[in-house]
Amino acid sequence: MKRQINHLLLLLPIVALCAGCGRASMPKPYGYVRLTMPDTCYADAVPKGYPYRFDVSCHAEVRLVSDEQGGQYWIDLHYPALNATVHCSYQPVRGNLRELTDDAIRFVYRHSSHASSIPEKGFVHAEARVYGVLFDLEGNTASSMQFFVTDSVRHFFRAAAYCDCVPNADSLAPVYDYLHKDVVRMVESFEWR
Numbered sequence: 354m355k356r357q358i359n360h361l362l363l364l365l366p367i368v369a370l371c372a373g374c375g376r377a378s379m380p381k382p383y384g385y386v387r388l389t390m391p392d393t394c395y396a397d398a399v400p401k402g403y404p405y406r407f408d409v410s411c412h413a414e415v416r417l418v419s420d421e422q423g424g425q426y427w428i429d430l431h432y433p434a435l436n437a438t439v440h441c442s443y444q445p446v447r448g449n450l451r452e453l454t455d456d457a458i459r460f461v462y463r464h465s466s467h468a469s470s471i472p473e474k475g476f477v478h479a480e481a482r483v484y485g486v487l488f489d490l491e492g493n494t495a496s497s498m499q500f501f502v503t504d505s506v507r508h509f510f511r512a513a514a515y516c517d518c519v520p521n522a523d524s525l526a527p528v529y530d531y532l533h534k535d536v537v538r539m540v541e542s543f544e545w546r
Contacts, residue, residue: 391434391531395538399428405443405510408542410535413439435528439536441512446503453509457501460513464494467520476502481544487536493520497529498536508545512536 395408398415403426409415412434418427426443444453465471469492476485485502499513514532516525 393534395542403428403443404508404546406544406546407539409539413535432532435516435531436518437514437516437528437532439512439514439532439539441510444509444511446505446507446509450503450505450509453511454501454503457499457511460511461488461490461496461499464490464496467494468492476500476540478541478543482506483540483543483545485540485543487540489533491522493522495520497525498533500536500540502540502543504545510543512539 391412394411396411397406398409398413399406400415400417405426409430410432413430413432416429416431418429424442424444428441430439430441432438446453461471468490471491472489474487474489476483476487478484482504483502484505485500487498487500489498490496496513496515499511501509501511503509514536516528518525522529
């Protein structure tokens, strides 16, 4: 019996060496889902009777926001294929333009702790009385871009784009690029009714 145990003890290191030979295991890198962006096409999908209009992507669903959830003339542009939404709100200006713009800017800079930078771009379309600012929020922020437009007298409109997932700027870059083009098209085609 003692002799069998000695043979097993000699055989055990040899088996361990043979089992340990082979390829070294390597950790797998993180993978991201490949996203295919739909072709761009636009239409006027803002409901009639609203005090504004702009071009909406054919791939976005226009959802009316009820008065319990928001104000009058609020809409959401939902992109089911991208799992993203652009939340749009409207407020009439009643001598409170400064308060409305300060609110819009405050909403943007709530994301500053996660943003690597927040470049701003001004928009002026004087013939249509549309003046505004587009904010690009770079980095792992919940909202990738926001903007507001006004005629400085009667109307104020604000929008913010959100993806319904944990923000990761690297993996969501194609979605952000697609939304950025749509949001810029919204601002450039914006008109008051």
